[in-house]
Every structure is written in C-alpha cells, then in structure tokens.
Amino acid sequence: MQAIGQTGLCVTLSKNQTGPSYGESGLGNQTTGAATTGANSARQGRSLVVLMIGDIFGKPGRRALARYLPEVRATYGVDFVIANGENAAAGVGITPEVARDLLGAGVDMLTTGNHVWRHKEILSIMEDNRRILRPLNFPPGTPGRGYGVYQTASGARIGVMNLQGRVFMEALDCPFRAADQLLDQVRFGRDVDLWVVDMHAEASSEKMALASHLDGRVTAIFGTHTHVPTADHRVLRQGTGFITDVGMTGCYDSVIGMSAVSVMPRFLTKMPTRFEPAMGEAMLCGALIRADATTGRCLAIAPLRLGNGLAESHSF
C-alpha cells in the first residue's frame, strides 16, 4: 500500500500528477472505441479499473478480503479499490481498528451506510481520515463527509460519493438532490476524472431510479446494503455502469451474514434474540468496472464473486 497524503479536497494515493482538462458537465464523448474485455488491455491509454467490494461482514468477510484481494488486484490490474465497511466489525458497524485493517489490506477507501454509527469509537477517525465516508445525505451537522476525491498512482482523480436510500429505511435527506448538488460542485474534468457512487439502499427500485437519474453524469453506480448480489450489471445508455447490488463479502451459509440459528427465533416466534455472525467460509463479492479517464465513461462492468457460497463469477 502506498503512502497516503491528505491535502485539501483530494487524497493523494501516490505521486502528484496533473489530470486532463475538458468539458465540465456530464460524461464526455467516448473516444477510445469499443469496450475491451481482456485483463491485458486494462491499462492501455487512459483506462482505469475500479473494484467495488460489497459489505464486508465480520471476521469471515475480513478473512475473505485478505485472502482474495491481492490476487484480484494483480489479475485485473485494479487501479482503485472501494469497499463498503459498514458491517465489518462483528457484522454491525465498524471500529477504527477494523477500518485501519481494511485500509492496510489493499482497500483504498471505505464507504459505509445505515450501521455506520453502531460503534461510537468510529467518530474519532471520521472527521480526520478522508479514506472513510458516511452517506452524503445524512442531515447537515452529521460528523464526517459523504464524498472524497482520490488520486491514483497514474494521476487520475476518482471522486467517490456515498449515498443512502430512503425506501424501507430511515428518513434522510433526499439522495437524488444530494447527488445533484454535489455534481454541481465537484465537476467532471475540472475536479475529477471519474465519479463513482455507492448507493446503499434496500429497494431495487430506488437504486434503479438513481441510476436513471445519474446516467451520463457519473461513471458508475454500485448498489450495496442488501447483502445479495444481483445479475443486472450493465452499462446504461449514457455511459454509466450500474449494478443494483454487488452482494456481501461474507459467509452466505447464513441469513444475510448472521447465523440462521440466531435469527430464526425472531421470524418464528417474534421473540427478541441476539444475532450472531455466521462463522463459516466467506466469499469476496463485488464488481469491476473499466472506465475511460478521458471521458469519464464506463467501458465495461462485471461482477466478481470468489470463494465458496455462491456460484463464482469472474469473467471480467
């Protein structure tokens, strides 16, 4: 892992280099031709590979990350790794120690979601560490920040926005308007080369609606939160990569990460029970995109599922 500087808006992941200059709103024209699909072509021109890892769940999820991420980074020439860490500490929330472990294991930055404040200790790093985000549309005055700009080793600037949905979830500020305001403020070309969104939400409809709203205005939208990967990864009409949910990095022999034995009484008798994380073998689940840093467009998107639990998929 390279040294991280934290100056101004942009978190530098390596040497400082100047990005390109082009139009300030929306994705540019696609100038690099058809999508490429071979691992060897990943670093040609200004194309970048970004990996989004779904909700890392407890110790099994952290183990799967450590086991598979180095190989994935090398195999696919990954330039930048985002991981959702809201379940990383025993299945609910995240602590500073766990965040540091994940950031030391090859993850470049962490997004979170509705469980972000479960362990209050996380507040101690949320203000100062720009490599961990909480959802942007939390109310004004909430500690931490909802977006960051990160510079890769090649000098590309990647903006990451963390949003949370409102359907079947807590009432929050509008994620659509929060995204609109941020995109007005942090512009393609001028401020970032790619814009990537983690939409942490329950309802597939809300995630698809956000995808429709932001198509052509961000590089990719990755859904998180449900802990179940969807098979609808695609590049939308205006050049935005999208998947409703990238799934959980955790143990699938479970009920969304918790042991079935600890969860079932809640369903069968409505009696309160203490949920315990399932401790079996875990998978790494996420999605890869290849994007053109000159236009901001997504060229290809593919799911990534490695390990035992679900059918594996690594056709990127």
Ligand SMILES: [Fe+2]
């Ligand atoms: Fe969540």
Ligand SMILES: [Fe+2]
């Ligand atoms: Fe989660």
